[in-house]
Amino acid sequence: MSRNAYAGKVVLVTGGLGFMGFNLVRQLIDADVKLKVLSRSWPPMPGNIETVLGKATFLHGDIRDPVLVEEAVEGCDLIFHLAGKSGAAASNASPLEDLDVNGRGMLTLLDACRRLNRPVKVVFPSSRLVYGANEKQPTSELAAAAPLSIYGIHKWTCEQYLLLYGRLHGLRTTILRITNPYGPFQRPEQNRYGVVNWFIHQAMQNNALTVYGHGSQLRDYIHIDDVVAALLAAGVSSQADGMIFNVGSGNGVSFLQMAELVVKKAGRGTIKHIEWPADDALVETGDFVADTTLIGERLGWQSRIPLESGIADVIAKYRQMDPSEPWAQSS
Amino acid sequence: MSRNAYAGKVVLVTGGLGFMGFNLVRQLIDADVKLKVLSRSWPPMPGNIETVLGKATFLHGDIRDPVLVEEAVEGCDLIFHLAGKSGAAASNASPLEDLDVNGRGMLTLLDACRRLNRPVKVVFPSSRLVYGANEKQPTSELAAAAPLSIYGIHKWTCEQYLLLYGRLHGLRTTILRITNPYGPFQRPEQNRYGVVNWFIHQAMQNNALTVYGHGSQLRDYIHIDDVVAALLAAGVSSQADGMIFNVGSGNGVSFLQMAELVVKKAGRGTIKHIEWPADDALVETGDFVADTTLIGERLGWQSRIPLESGIADVIAKYRQMDPSEPWAQSS
Numbered sequence: 001m002s003r004n005a006y007a008g009k010v011v012l013v014t015g016g017l018g019f020m021g022f023n024l025v026r027q028l029i030d031a032d033v034k035l036k037v038l039s040r041s042w043p044p045m046p047g048n049i050e051t052v053l054g055k056a057t058f059l060h061g062d063i064r065d066p067v068l069v070e071e072a073v074e075g076c077d078l079i080f081h082l083a084g085k086s087g088a089a090a091s092n093a094s095p096l097e098d099l100d101v102n103g104r105g106m107l108t109l110l111d112a113c114r115r116l117n118r119p120v121k122v123v124f125p126s127s128r129l130v131y132g133a134n135e136k137q138p139t140s141e142l143a144a145a146a147p148l149s150i151y152g153i154h155k156w157t158c159e160q161y162l163l164l165y166g167r168l169h170g171l172r173t174t175i176l177r178i179t180n181p182y183g184p185f186q187r188p189e190q191n192r193y194g195v196v197n198w199f200i201h202q203a204m205q206n207n208a209l210t211v212y213g214h215g216s217q218l219r220d221y222i223h224i225d226d227v228v229a230a231l232l233a234a235g236v237s238s239q240a241d242g243m244i245f246n247v248g249s250g251n252g253v254s255f256l257q258m259a260e261l262v263v264k265k266a267g268r269g270t271i272k273h274i275e276w277p278a279d280d281a282l283v284e285t286g287d288f289v290a291d292t293t294l295i296g297e298r299l300g301w302q303s304r305i306p307l308e309s310g311i312a313d314v315i316a317k318y319r320q321m322d323p324s325e326p327w328a329q330s331s
Numbered sequence: 332m333s334r335n336a337y338a339g340k341v342v343l344v345t346g347g348l349g350f351m352g353f354n355l356v357r358q359l360i361d362a363d364v365k366l367k368v369l370s371r372s373w374p375p376m377p378g379n380i381e382t383v384l385g386k387a388t389f390l391h392g393d394i395r396d397p398v399l400v401e402e403a404v405e406g407c408d409l410i411f412h413l414a415g416k417s418g419a420a421a422s423n424a425s426p427l428e429d430l431d432v433n434g435r436g437m438l439t440l441l442d443a444c445r446r447l448n449r450p451v452k453v454v455f456p457s458s459r460l461v462y463g464a465n466e467k468q469p470t471s472e473l474a475a476a477a478p479l480s481i482y483g484i485h486k487w488t489c490e491q492y493l494l495l496y497g498r499l500h501g502l503r504t505t506i507l508r509i510t511n512p513y514g515p516f517q518r519p520e521q522n523r524y525g526v527v528n529w530f531i532h533q534a535m536q537n538n539a540l541t542v543y544g545h546g547s548q549l550r551d552y553i554h555i556d557d558v559v560a561a562l563l564a565a566g567v568s569s570q571a572d573g574m575i576f577n578v579g580s581g582n583g584v585s586f587l588q589m590a591e592l593v594v595k596k597a598g599r600g601t602i603k604h605i606e607w608p609a610d611d612a613l614v615e616t617g618d619f620v621a622d623t624t625l626i627g628e629r630l631g632w633q634s635r636i637p638l639e640s641g642i643a644d645v646i647a648k649y650r651q652m653d654p655s656e657p658w659a660q661s662s
Binding site: 095100107154160161164168 | 423426427430431434435438439441442475476478479480481484485487488491492495498499613
């Protein structure tokens with residue numbers, strides 16, 4: 001992260017208290033930006049809020065509220081639009097809600113920018129889930145969009161909004177298609193954000209980690225610090241304007257391998273295989289590994305945290321956060 | 332049209348009093364179906380409503396109303412989902428409204444089907460505007476989606492909803508990507524539905540037909556009767572299930588040529604060239620001609636009405652509709 005490039009900038013993070021947002025906000029606080037955080041979550045996290053948000057301006061409300069969003073975007077140099085609902089299976093169960101929060105939320109933000117702040121830069125985390133099931137790995141940004149969930153459909157829809165607002169109204173935009181992020185600082189009610197986080201949570205409670213079928217499908221797991229580095233690089237590089245980049249480790253790790261690593265690093269938990277539930281089988285994409293050549297060439301970004309040390313880091317942070325919990329003791 | 336295949340079927344047409352819907356409904360009335368028409372437009376058309384809707388059940392309301400939509404979809408064998416807002420430039424000016432009517436409207440319909448009527452078949456008119464600017468013509472269904480308007484983005488989004496609901500819930504769906512339709516029976520307030528219709532309207536008033544630039548861009552104009560034939564073929568063919576088909580004439584005609592044909596056939600009107608307005612230049616796709624090989628192979632459909640006789644047909648119908656108007660006299 002080139003912190004000098006950020007000093008003095010007015011930066012808005014929507015969804016700034018979610019899993020990805022909170023990790024980003026922590027780094028932006030250190031980078032001496034004039035920070036605005038828009039979130040409907042409150043309180044922000046267990047623990048000391050002031051040490052986290054510091055001098056940031058906190059806007060409490062919903063991304064679909066045009067008045068609040070106008071206030072938020074006015075005068076910004078840069079927006080990280082992270083507000084939204086997550087989860088492929090959840091989106092298929094509640095498609096209208098996903099459309100409203102993720103689709104209408106994004107359009108509300110962009111339309112406020114169109115009216116009040118056309119020179120702004122907008123960085124948006126999309127998802128590998130726009131790609132759908134694909135046989136040839138790794139997957140480059142040129143692969144066809146073929147999402148298997150409402151969540152994936154709306155990610156693609158939002159990508160197109162961004163490209164269109166760039167074309168029609170001059171907004172500068174960057175889209176990052178993120179693979180499977182994991183890391184510390186999830187909100188307690190979001191402990192299912194990403195299966196690695198969920199497995200770490202389960203292992204530390206000494207519970208069983210449920211693996212569907214053989215767990216042989218490859219995934220591309222990436223530590224949230226690597227994702228945040230990509231977000232920050234995209235935010236200040238003109239090389240990123242108008243671009244869509246994959247953001248992943250570039251390494252395929254089987255689901256079972258990942259689960260075994262979690263159990264090994266936590267020193268707790270067990271692995272249990274069950275049959276694929278029908279709902280999950282329907283949204284299963286098969287192997288996925290990101291081709292990250294493009295972002296490497298354009299922004300010089302690459303992932304730096306190997307999965308094994310990344311998992312160890314998350315477990316260590318859990319233990320720090322609440323050393324009185326039984327799972328916080330090293331075994 | 333294979334009318335026997337329709338006899339006795341319960342068929343819903345949403346947006347059944349719009350331009351496309353009304354032309355479809357007229358044919359379905361003749362095909363002895365049990366017809367339901369859902370529309371928020373009222374009265375249906377100038378002229379005699381009973382002769383048009385006959386024994387059809389008319390549901391007056393909005394496609395976003397889940398209670399009305401549940402009533403509409405229950406017990407249907409087949410749904411033509413034609414309700415929605417049209418127009419690329421209009422959608423860019425009112426993106427949130429386009430999302431609400433076209434995106435939420437479609438999801439409301441599909442979710443009602445999921446709950447009440449999973450065996451139903453749904454036929455949806457998408458648009459060539461999902462493709463965006465493309466250099467190589469004709470364009471097949473395999474070309475990448477790259478829409479230049481909110482309207483085109485939401486057409487693609489709705490296509491994906493249909494494919495997903497097919498996959499997740501077993502709905503049978505067919506998507507028709509229609510080129511530039513024209514024809515009789517537009518609603519008076521919709522006289523800009525398609526530029527051919529608008530030009531015919533203008534020519535018959537002896538007004539100038541405005542051509543941007545040279546008017547050399549190729550378009551694929553198709554008479555609405557040909558479109559209706561494709562809709563009807565898709566509705567009863569299992570070969571159409573899960574498919575996306577282009578529906579066009581397959582012939583490229585320059586914009587200027589089309590305008591000249593209109594003036595010639597109307598015997599009135601003039602042609603005026605002006606510079607491209609900025610808004611329109613931004614959504615201009617360049618040449619577009621549909622490759623219709625796939626629907627020909629699968630459904631045996633092809634367009635039958637040449638542009639010249641199609642335009643003459645529309646003008647003749649205008650003259651029939653109101654012979655007292657000055658433009659109704661042959662010149």
